[in-house]
Amino acid sequence: MSVFRAVLTDVSLLRDAVDTISQLIGEGIFKADKDGISFNATDRAIVAVVDFKLDKNVFEVYEVSGTIKMGLNVDSLLQILKRAGAKDKLELSLSDDESKLNVKMVGETTRKFSMPLLDITEGEVPSPDNLDFSTKLQIRTPVIEEGVSDAAIVSDSLVFESEDDALVMRTDGDSSSAELRVDKNGGLLSLNGKPARSRYPLDYLKKMIRGARIADVASISFGKDFPMRIEFINPEKASMRFLLAPRVED
Amino acid sequence: MSVFRAVLTDVSLLRDAVDTISQLIGEGIFKADKDGISFNATDRAIVAVVDFKLDKNVFEVYEVSGTIKMGLNVDSLLQILKRAGAKDKLELSLSDDESKLNVKMVGETTRKFSMPLLDITEGEVPSPDNLDFSTKLQIRTPVIEEGVSDAAIVSDSLVFESEDDALVMRTDGDSSSAELRVDKNGGLLSLNGKPARSRYPLDYLKKMIRGARIADVASISFGKDFPMRIEFINPEKASMRFLLAPRVED
Amino acid sequence: MSVFRAVLTDVSLLRDAVDTISQLIGEGIFKADKDGISFNATDRAIVAVVDFKLDKNVFEVYEVSGTIKMGLNVDSLLQILKRAGAKDKLELSLSDDESKLNVKMVGETTRKFSMPLLDITEGEVPSPDNLDFSTKLQIRTPVIEEGVSDAAIVSDSLVFESEDDALVMRTDGDSSSAELRVDKNGGLLSLNGKPARSRYPLDYLKKMIRGARIADVASISFGKDFPMRIEFINPEKASMRFLLAPRVED
Structure with a gap:
């Protein structure tokens, strides 16, 4: 019999992560093993990969037999997690018949939710680790948010361009343009590799930067007309790691 | 000549009550007599009864000749009441020709609104008093709000079930479920009568619990496949009292 | 070669003004000359005139050669100005080829926006100065806001009526009515001229009172079935000055 049971006193990290995932992925497999819970999937349009890991350290109680794979509707899970109060203790567990995920919230009242496990085929998901990025940088996420919001008033894509000691985010519309330049005096913490330039779809970037709720510094790797990895x-x-395909220009 | 004139320094109780009523009832008869103002009506679908009383004690000035019945559009009245500022003194009165309700707000400025009295037939309204409920309980309204919001992510109805010393609110969807259990260690203040179980429509419950703005404890009475009274x-x-028909299961 | 360059440390006054203008006018000519920046245009329906002036004193740096006329989409300009952070220094300038307005924001990062100059024909705009108003008054803008919001629940126009020592704003719907009376004990600061009465469209008034963000006292001039000037x-x-045509009654 498979066992999975995990108790959490602060639901915010899990809820924020599931919220971010739900922006990109409708349903997928949450895997629980001895290291913790992970989620790794490609979005429907195969433009982005989401790779999320929640360490077992985060849980007060964490029990699992081998590797448990739970196919879940991400938005349904989010709706349940959003119902947890700030002081509630949250327990996730596999139902006895292994057909459902149970979510229990214990506070002044005791609340039990259950949601069905879905039969989801595990597809091939590109790994964010095996790519040869020419440029790597670390940046405060509010700067990325600013560049993405600036671009949104002009166009639907954003060019990332690394120079010797600065990152430039640039958008050109029909006749308008927006450009943000940041260096080490701003929020750019490190920049390595050779100058590169690549264009990415704005809507995906906008969803991915919600990962900022997990960490306020993002590690970004990209190249010339190359995928971007955001960690x-x-x-x-x-x-929370993402891989995003470039929008290659004609 | 009929006379009705009532002056109020704190409009919030009346405004919150009219707001709650407006969720369920489009137009109806507000009755003013020596005891105060009352409103008693059935919703259009005849699923719920609203029974509201505002004591004459609440008013600074309260004058009425006999019983005055004023047919009003509830939402129009609400829109006017919402215009009152926190420091305004509010005066309700019947116009001299008895065709309108006048609403005066006196603060730094003096504002006068008038709205027409409607010719509404007074229907038969079931009384919330004449029913033989098997279970009665008192509960903090945030607990009911929590149970109703939990249920909303699963289904459109909610089962209330009383046990020996606990109240359970339960919903089952196609394959998901939600359940809230509360006892005297939580927000359940009292529970009397024998175990009962009945299902009610969620949309009505959601509207009725807005009555929480009048009192933060609700008295709930119900039975087995029986109407619920919420006070x-x-x-x-x-x-503010409601009667709600059960959704009897096949 | 034409030169225009203006640097601003507090963007709020300009942004609020452009926001207010954008409610009424889609695109128009911003004029920069030795006195500052101005905007003067009629709305598409020719019901209202907007006359805005921003003094060169407001700018930290202000350079202009002669008179520069820049045809701009008002909403696009607003969207860019809204991107400025509270601590950003803002620089407006004409591009070298005189085809664009450049907007630079310097804070922790450096951001550059550009938007195209449009070829807009300068129409004849009635001046708010050459009219013979019979009534002039000064009033705190929250009072006007209150009168306009009161009226909105009854009708789509508002009658302004001046009496010897009071201003009355009145609306009549099919069977409902709203009336606000203010005198010197309320927010009416001064009132001169002879009694007058005129009706104005509510939607325009609602947009114009957003000018309150520039000054919290409005100077209002009107007459009998006559245009209203709000300053x-x-x-x-x-x-920020407006001229609004009356809605003359049959």
């Missing part, structure tokens, strides 16, 4: 890492607790 | 009572000031 | 003046800094 939000909260050490020993959680990591 | 919010602010002693010597106001009472 | 919000922030001395030495900015003035």
Whole structure:
């Protein structure tokens, strides 16, 4: 018999992560093993990969037999997690017949939710680790948010361009343009590699930067007309990583 | 000549009550007599009864000749009451020709509104008093709000079930479920009668719990496949009572 | 070669003014000359005139050669100005080829926006100065806002009526009515001229009172079935003036 049971006193990290995932992915497989809970999937349009890990350290109680795979509707899970009060203790567990995920919230009242496990085929998901990025940088996420919001008034894509000591985010519309330049005097914490330039879809970037709720510094890797990897890492607790295909120009 | 004139320094109780009524009833008869102002009507679908009383104690000035019946559009009245400022003195009165309700707000400025009296037939309204409920309980309204909001992510109805010393609110959707259990360690203040179980429509419950703005404890009475009575009572000031038909299961 | 360059440390006055203008006018000519920046245009329905001036004193740096006329989409300009952070220094300038307005924001990052100059024909705009108003008054703008919001629940127009020592704003719907009376004990600061009465469209008034963000006292001039002039003046800094055609009754 498979066992999975995990108790959490602060639901915010899990809820924020599921909220971010739900922006990109409708349903997918949450995997629980001895290290913690993970989620790894491609969006329907195969433009983005989400790779999320929640360390077992985050849980007060964490029990699992082997590897448990739970196919879940991400938005339904989010709706349940949003019902947890700030002082509630949250328990996730596999139902005895292994057909449902149970979510229990214990506070002044005791509340039990259950949602069905879905039969989801595990597809091939590109790994964010095996790519040869030419440029790597670390940046405060509010700067990325600013660049993305600036661009939204002009166009639906955003060019990232690294120079020797600065990152430039640039958009050109029919006759308008927006450009943000940040260097180490701003929120750019580090920049390595050779100058590169690539264009990415704005709507995906907008959804991915919600990962900022997990960590306020993002590690970004990209190249010339190359995928971008964005990583939000909260050490020993959680990591939310994205891979985003470039919009290659004609 | 009929006379009705009532002056109020704090409009919030009346405005909140009219707001709650407006969720369920489009137009109806507000009755003013020596005890105060009352409103008693069935919703259009004849699923719910609203029974509201505002005691004459609440008014600074209260004058009425006999019983005055004023047919009013509830939402129009609400829109006017919402225009009152926190420091305004509010005066309700019947116009001289008895065709309108006048609403005067006196603060730094003097504002006068008038709205027409409607010719509404007074229907038969079931009384919330003449039913033989098997279960009665008192509960903090935030608990009911929580149970109703939990249920909304699963289904459109909610089962109330009383046990020996606990109240359970339960919903089952196609494959999901939600359940809230509260006892005297939570927000359940009292529970009397024998175990009962009945299902009620969620949309009505959601509207009725807005009555929580009148009192933060609700008295709930129900039975087995039986109507539910919900009462919010602010002693010597106001009472808002509802009767709600059960959704009897096949 | 034409030169225009203006640097601003507090963007709020300009942004609020452009926001107010954008409610009424889609695109128009911003004029920069030795006195500052001005905007003067009629709305598409030719019901209202907007006359805005921003004094060069407001700018930290202000350079202009002669008179520069820049045809701009007002909403696009607003969207850019809204992107400025509270601590950003804002620079407006004409591009070298005189085809664009550049907007630079310097804070922790450096951001550059550009928007195209449009070829807009300068129409004849009635001046708010050459009219013979019979009544002039000064009033705190929250009172006007209150009268306009009161009226909105009854009708789509508002009658302004001046008496010897009071201003009355009155609306009559099919069977409902609203009336606000203010005198010197309320927010009416001064009132001169002979009694007058005129009706104005509510939607325009609602948009114009957003000018309250420039000054919290409005100077209002009107007459009998006559245009209304509303002026919000922030001395030495900015003035926002409107002219509004009356809705003459049959």
